[in-house]
Amino acid sequence: MRWSVLGWRLASFAVAAGIIALWQLAANQRLISPVFLPGPDRAWASLMRGFTSGDLLTKLMGTLTHMAYGWLLASIAGVALGAMIGSSKAMRIYVAPTLELLRPLPVSAIIPVAIAALGLSQGMALFVIAFGSLWPMLLGTVHGFAAVEPRLYEVARVLHMSRLAVIFKIALPSAAPDILAGMRLSLTVALILAVVCEMLAGLDGLGQWVLLSARSFRSADLFAGVMLLGVIGYVTALAMGAAESRLLRWQAARR
Amino acid sequence: MAEPALALVQSSPSPARAQIAFDNVALMLGGKAIINTISLDVAAGEILCVVGASGCGKTTALRLAAGLYQPTGGSVRFEGEAMRAPRREIAVVFQDYGKALLPWRTAAGNISLALETIGMPSAQREARITELLAKVGLAGHAAKYPTEMSGGMQQRLQIARCLAQDPKVLLMDEPFGALDAMTRQGLQDEMLALVASTGATVVFVTHDLEEAIYLGDRVIGLLPHPGRVGLELKIDLPRPRDQLATREHPEFLRLRRALFDFIKASE
Numbered sequence: 001m002r003w004s005v006l007g008w009r010l011a012s013f014a015v016a017a018g019i020i021a022l023w024q025l026a027a028n029q030r031l032i033s034p035v036f037l038p039g040p041d042r043a044w045a046s047l048m049r050g051f052t053s054g055d056l057l058t059k060l061m062g063t064l065t066h067m068a069y070g071w072l073l074a075s076i077a078g079v080a081l082g083a084m085i086g087s088s089k090a091m092r093i094y095v096a097p098t099l100e101l102l103r104p105l106p107v108s109a110i111i112p113v114a115i116a117a118l119g120l121s122q123g124m125a126l127f128v129i130a131f132g133s134l135w136p137m138l139l140g141t142v143h144g145f146a147a148v149e150p151r152l153y154e155v156a157r158v159l160h161m162s163r164l165a166v167i168f169k170i171a172l173p174s175a176a177p178d179i180l181a182g183m184r185l186s187l188t189v190a191l192i193l194a195v196v197c198e199m200l201a202g203l204d205g206l207g208q209w210v211l212l213s214a215r216s217f218r219s220a221d222l223f224a225g226v227m228l229l230g231v232i233g234y235v236t237a238l239a240m241g242a243a244e245s246r247l248l249r250w251q252a253a254r255r
Numbered sequence: 256m257a258e259p260a261l262a263l264v265q266s267s268p269s270p271a272r273a274q275i276a277f278d279n280v281a282l283m284l285g286g287k288a289i290i291n292t293i294s295l296d297v298a299a300g301e302i303l304c305v306v307g308a309s310g311c312g313k314t315t316a317l318r319l320a321a322g323l324y325q326p327t328g329g330s331v332r333f334e335g336e337a338m339r340a341p342r343r344e345i346a347v348v349f350q351d352y353g354k355a356l357l358p359w360r361t362a363a364g365n366i367s368l369a370l371e372t373i374g375m376p377s378a379q380r381e382a383r384i385t386e387l388l389a390k391v392g393l394a395g396h397a398a399k400y401p402t403e404m405s406g407g408m409q410q411r412l413q414i415a416r417c418l419a420q421d422p423k424v425l426l427m428d429e430p431f432g433a434l435d436a437m438t439r440q441g442l443q444d445e446m447l448a449l450v451a452s453t454g455a456t457v458v459f460v461t462h463d464l465e466e467a468i469y470l471g472d473r474v475i476g477l478l479p480h481p482g483r484v485g486l487e488l489k490i491d492l493p494r495p496r497d498q499l500a501t502r503e504h505p506e507f508l509r510l511r512r513a514l515f516d517f518i519k520a521s522e
């Protein structure tokens with residue numbers, strides 16, 4: 001088991017290295033004009049320059065902040081609303097169809113609405129990011145709360161557990177796998193929307209950096225920004241995965 | 256002797272009040288009479304076994320005793336008081352132990368759930384958990400999750416959690432029904448020893464006629480459609496019971512025959 005995991009790791013590193021090598025080769029051979037495609041060497045140099053001059057770090061922090069606030073807001077609202085809807089059968093019957101109707105609505109469609117209502121502001125970005133990342137968590141929580149083993153509620157009744165204890169000791173832990181899966185999906189959504197909002201509203205962040213670099217044909221800066229976005233996506237997913245496997249240790253026992 | 260009437264009242268032993276009393280209990284579910292009617296007294300410390308064909312209302316009767324259902328006719332009383340809701344003195348061992356345990360809590364955590372709920376300070380919990388795990392033969396398994404345990408171990412754990420409630424009554428719904436024969440016999444003897452040490456009252460539902468006779472002080476047989484008592488057998492077999500000697504006892508064989516005939520006729 002251990003060895004095969006190690007083997008896969010090595011293989012994936014080899015693939016990544018191969019792609020970078022090809023990229024360098026393509027750039028060196030000038031298959032695509034360097035105006036559009038810088039080599040990894042130039043992108044890396046631009047990344048380092050961006051950090052030492054300080055500007056890129058500000059943009060990075062900007063994107064991370066937008067993403068984090070929107071995602072956290074969505075997490076709180078999604079879990080609270082989801083718990084309310086999921087734990088009541090009547091609520092599920094009345095509200096679930098509306099949710100199903102709203103869910104497939106592309107968030108990009110509400111961006112103009114948000115801009116009209118809130119202007120090109122941080123508030124608009126917060127709203128759009130939170131609204132977009134709300135759905136996976138809301139639906140995950142609704143499903144998780146609806147799927148709590150009824151027998152456990154009877155155990156709670158026999159033990160005379162308080163309502164609060166039932167929520168925190170039975171419903172939430174039982175729904176945790178669904179909630180966390182929703183949170184993981186939302187992370188990606190939050191990153192995408194943070195970039196989109198920064199581009200549209202000119203907010204300090206990597207979205208704005210990428211857009212301005214592209215407009216002024218600074219392809220190395222553009223690639224540095226895109227690479228950084230990839231790293232954010234990868235690292236946050238990794239952190240979320242680690243949090244999940246820690247919180248859901250009991251599920252590992254099941255497998 | 257001047258007032259014999261008064262003397263008579265004073266000297267008469269107060270009637271042994273039933274711990275659990277079913278008084279003309281009826282229950283309708285979904286417009287259907289599921290129980291109609293059961294009158295029954297369970298004395299403190301008694302082991303009452305309930306048998307009956309599948310679907311005759313055994314589980315329903317047990318849920319009435321637990322306060323998980325309210326009767327639509329008659330009354331269920333605990334120590335003379337009408338049962339309006341479940342009570343902590345009455346613990347329920349569910350048949351489906353896999354569903355009744357919290358999979359995200361270890362064995363110790365599952366027992367802790369009951370201790371937290373009765374408000375035991377956290378400093379005292381650990382010692383009590385260790386004690387309870389040892390009592391049901393799970394010493395050394397405190398850190399295991401239910402899914403890492405065999406069926407027999409999971410049911411032992413559920414029993415330990417019920418004991419953590421310090422119950423006066425244990426209601427058990429086919430608790431060993433899903434276990435293999437060897438495990439089942441082991442658990443039967445463990446349960447008898449536990450009950451003997453705590454003095455708890457037990458209502459034990461089973462579809463295994465021999466199990467009912469082996470465990471019980473009394474066995475009642477339910478008739479189906481609607482559920483009602485069709486047979487009551489007093490079990491006068493010596494205690495402690497023994498898996499071999501008790502099951503070979505002529506009285507055991509006689510009772511088994513009687514119960515078997517009853518079930519056969521009720522189907």
Ligand SMILES: Nc1ncnc2c1ncn2[C@@H]1O[C@H](COP(=O)(O)OP(=O)(O)O)[C@@H](O)[C@H]1O
Nearest residue numbers: 284285289307308309310311312313314315316
């Ligand atoms: N919630 C319910 N609504 C309607 N009918 C029920 C319900 N629960 C049980 N019943 C019916 O009541 C009868 C007795 O069920 P149960 O007590 O589970 O039987 P047993 O435990 O003896 O097998 C069955 O016919 C079953 O279909």
Ligand SMILES: [Mg+2]
Nearest residue numbers: 313314315428
């Ligand atoms: Mg049953």
